[in-house]
Amino acid sequence: MLRWIVWRDLMLAWRRRADMLSTVFFFVIVVSLFPLGIGPETQLLRTIAPGVVWVAALLASMLSLGRLFANDYQDGTLEQLLLTPQPLFLVVLGKTLAHWIVAEVPLVLIAPLVGVQFDLRRETLWILFASLLIGTPILSLIGSVGAALTLGLRGGGVLISILVLPLYIPALIFGAGAVEASIMGTSPSPHLSLLGAFAIVSLLFSPWATAAALRISLE
């Protein structure tokens, strides 16, 4: 069951690859604008790198969240998903997993490459990769709650940002904090542990919250 819903969403994303690529390009361009604008001041670039990459990742995931349920809502397949004989949170979990694979994993993979522009050391690039790997599931999970709540509303895109971005703050602080610690030469593991804890908490709660929000949105 979970397999089918993930397969379905991955297939749909594959047939509409342009959407996926636009998210990745947005991320790459936003991150690259900073070194170009600031110039070759390596010390300053190193200082701002963690924040810039993480904020760009948050904004890039905003772009794809609007599509998480909206397409299914418009063509009536979301109704059908609600009427399948399994717990709705499983359906939601499958869709969120697919969203993470399609919209977030490419960012995680490409982040070390764009991080090179900020003159980061190799260990720091690895920490950047790890912090995004642990942190981006949080973005998909919490974002799905916002996407479900704003379903079918006009101007839902802006509303999602207002609703969800504040909830991303802990992920931003600990994710960027881990990279910063690595730049300073201290251990990033406390930050990564807290980030992981936050990911587990959102995994426990957000599928249920999203399922409840979907039921309300479809009434």
Next chain:
Amino acid sequence: MSPGTFVQLTGPNGSGKTSLLRILCGLLPPAEGQVTWNGANIRSLGEEYVADVTYVGHRHGIKDELSAVENLRVTNALNGIEVSKERAHEALGQMGLAGRDSLPARLLSEGQRRRVALARLLVCDTKLWLLDEVLTSLDKSAVALVRSLIENHLNGGGIAIVATHQELELAAGRTKRLELTT
């Protein structure tokens, strides 16, 4: 409602046909009263009730990017029925879509997409069918096909509730009519 019952919902636009069907399938909570299935409230039955129901809404529930076969297989798999590729081709062939069933659904006409949505009825084994305006944009042969599908379903002890403006003309005495007014 006993097995083999067919109810045709009629009424002017906005009289609540769709709302009634959505209440019956559990998407919408009733403002008053309750919907019961085998003597129990559907709210408490939850997934057990949903497994007995097939709802085809006036929005098809067809993904444009997937082919007819993929649409049929995914929808049924999510409902717990694994349909083989051969079975899916066969069902879509019966719905008059032979040769078109591997095209992306966005290339199909409105009536053909409706046929894809209705192909679900061929492969599902649910007891209660809730069909909302399913005859819209179907040609005569497709309407006849839907009629025979529903007749088979009723003969097998199923129940069908259909909201439609067109006459389905089932065998005499079968049809109960429920006319909603605004």
